[in-house]
Amino acid sequence: MPPSGDTPILSDVEEGHAMNNNMGGTLLTGVIETSDRLTHFCRPGERSVRSPADPLGPQQRQLFCRTHSVSTKCVLKPCHDSHVCQSQDEEVAPIKTKRLKLSDCSRQQVFVLLVLALGNFLSFCSMSILAPFFPKEAHVKGMDLSVSGFVFSFYALVVSITAPVLGKMLPRVGAKPMYIWGLILAACSNFLFGLLPQIADYSWFTFMAFFVRGLEALGASAFSTSSFVFVVETFPDNISTILGVMETVIGLGMSVGPAIGGVLYSIGGFGLPFYILGVIMFAVVPLDIWILPVASAEAKKSTTASLWKLVKIPAVFVVCLIIIISSNVWSFLDPVLEPHLETFSLTSREVGFVFLLFSSVYAVFSLFWGWLADRINNHWSMMAVGLAVSTGSLLVLGPSRFITNGPNALWVDLVALCVLGISVALTLMPTYQAILNFALENGHRRQVATYSMVAGTWSCMYSLGEMIGPTVGGIVLEAYGFPVLTTGMAYSTFLMMLISLLFFSCRNACSNKRDEEEYTLKRPLLENGCIYYGGTDNDKCVLTVGYGSPTEYTST
Incomplete structure (x- = not known):
């Protein structure tokens, strides 16, 4: 269950448009699919972190995120020993490569x-x-x-x-x-x-x-x-x-x-x-x-x-x-x-x-x-x-x-x-x-x-x-x-x-200038935002975005 029991789990986040704006105790909760093309909520340019179960695995993936009806881009990447997002302004990552060794083939x-x-x-x-x-x-x-x-x-x-x-x-x-x-x-x-x-x-x-x-x-x-x-x-x-x-x-x-x-x-x-x-x-x-x-x-x-x-x-x-x-x-x-x-x-x-x-x-x-x-x-x-x-x-x-x-x-x-x-x-x-x-x-x-x-x-x-x-x-x-x-x-x-x-x-x-303008515009809306992962259920993971300093994370 999410930290707030009356916060519904949104099921239509596949297109990145679903959100819950209960501004009294603002919590955004959605579902992300663990597939090659994912959509979830995040702060502009931040790196999301994994849950203890690491439901999405170690592979970095490209995501298109949507928060407060303002489109942005972010990268989902696991990080260790933390459940708090690291804010970092960056573009959709290009295809990553690693050194090719014949012995590894x-x-x-x-x-x-x-x-x-x-x-x-x-x-x-x-x-x-x-x-x-x-x-x-x-x-x-x-x-x-x-x-x-x-x-x-x-x-x-x-x-x-x-x-x-x-x-x-x-x-x-x-x-x-x-x-x-x-x-x-x-x-x-x-x-x-x-x-x-x-x-x-x-x-x-x-x-x-x-x-x-x-x-x-x-x-x-x-x-x-x-x-x-x-x-x-x-x-x-x-x-x-x-x-x-x-x-x-x-x-x-x-x-x-x-x-x-x-x-x-x-x-x-x-x-x-x-x-x-x-x-x-x-x-x-x-x-x-x-x-x-x-x-x-x-x-x-x-x-x-x-x-x-x-x-x-x-x-x-x-x-x-x-x-x-x-x-x-x-x-x-x-x-x-x-x-x-x-x-x-x-x-x-x-x-x-x-x-x-x-x-x-x-x-x-x-x-x-x-x-x-x-x-x-x-x-x-x-x-x-x-x-x-x-x-x-x-x-x-x-x-x-x-x-x-x-x-x-x-x-x-x-x-x-x-x-x-x-x-x-x-x-x-x-x-x-x-x-x-x-x-x-x-x-x-x-x-x-x-x-x-x-x-x-x-x-x-x-x-x-x-x-x-x-x-x-x-x-x-x-x-x-x-x-x-x-x-x-x-x-x-x-x-x-x-x-x-x-x-x-x-x-x-132009890309650098646009990124700076978007980040300046969106950051005040998302100060102190945190993202938490819960467990996995049928290849899905519940995601909660909170404001302030919540101490719980979603679990299923």
Whole structure:
């Protein structure tokens, strides 16, 4: 019973609107659910404490609180040896992370990580394996450089269109079936792409190049989108670190792909690289069926989320622009770097090793930046610094006419490419975690539908940049040359850096000012307020808010 026997227990606090304002001896009593999305009464910004039974457990959770009809935010966190609230002004906490140690991972987690890494490696290996030789082979068939560039970008176009749709479907279809069927489709597409040189007619060759590339992209979109959900469900406390591992594997696929493609092309011609990849992908399918977990009960019950609702959040919209620009400046090199390196008289195999060099740097630093993003909350500053460094490396790579009118030495291009890989990794690593945090702050629930929609949004924006980059790269290279192309890309990263700095600086300043005003407004109403927990009953806990210095706490 509550300290005052005539104080009713309120049953409609699920929406956070119920309260009891008996101002004579003011007591507010409500019920809180011990679930992932909770509502209870608290003083502005204070940390609530646990009852002796600790009904809510040790995990910190995000809450939306409502007291005296004034909305505020607080964090529910257990504290020891006390039943009195500690007043502390703070925001809804972002997703907390803890240091990931391989020894702390279960066998299931390790196996899931391995199969996801292998799948993403094969996907991006098949995406990049044609970079050293396809422009030359396509030119023999009569295809212009701009058209062959669009073959590269068509892959990303299909992913950008299908990723949000697949993310919407994922809670109904299930992450595991979508992952496996996507991998099978990508494997079949590799076999078909290897048969393209058998087509003599230019029109049919062009059509089938786009068609098969689109099928491969659809399969890759399916299993890459679902892999995000496996990451979030299997490693909820280390999302950025595991995504850093995934990006490292992706970078390895992007880097090893051209090198493998160049070597296998020199050994067995156009088809051999794709046949080998197709066989390996088919061999991986039984492992995925055996190892990957099925969707949890919560995942099957989760509601669908809206891409448009997510992108309408201003902070998410800015992060999406950053993803597009970053993937754009990373992918524009696919169709244009090989023609540019021909000025240094490099063979297809040597061009493949150049791709291997700067993509490996991207892969290694993706792991480090992902680890760092898990340990700091200021993700937007990482993005801004990455965009600034990308601007400088692109100006040197051209080289821009602002720097010199002559061509670069080969070593200068290699250094600029490596620095570009470091900076793009720095920009991209915090973006998924940032979108997820902003989504949760704006009312999205912690459920598979949210995770899959964030994954679909991220894949869509990244692929949109991958579509723009090769298309623009091929057109501008033919019309104006490589230095003008890289200078234009540098302009885009510099402009995006300014936009992100301005937006997030203003956002933080306005947020701090609003918090101070709200705290000043609400605190006089809640002086000397205390919160007490009672015992648990059917997974519920009775909560009493009192004024003055009550000495009892609620029990059930």
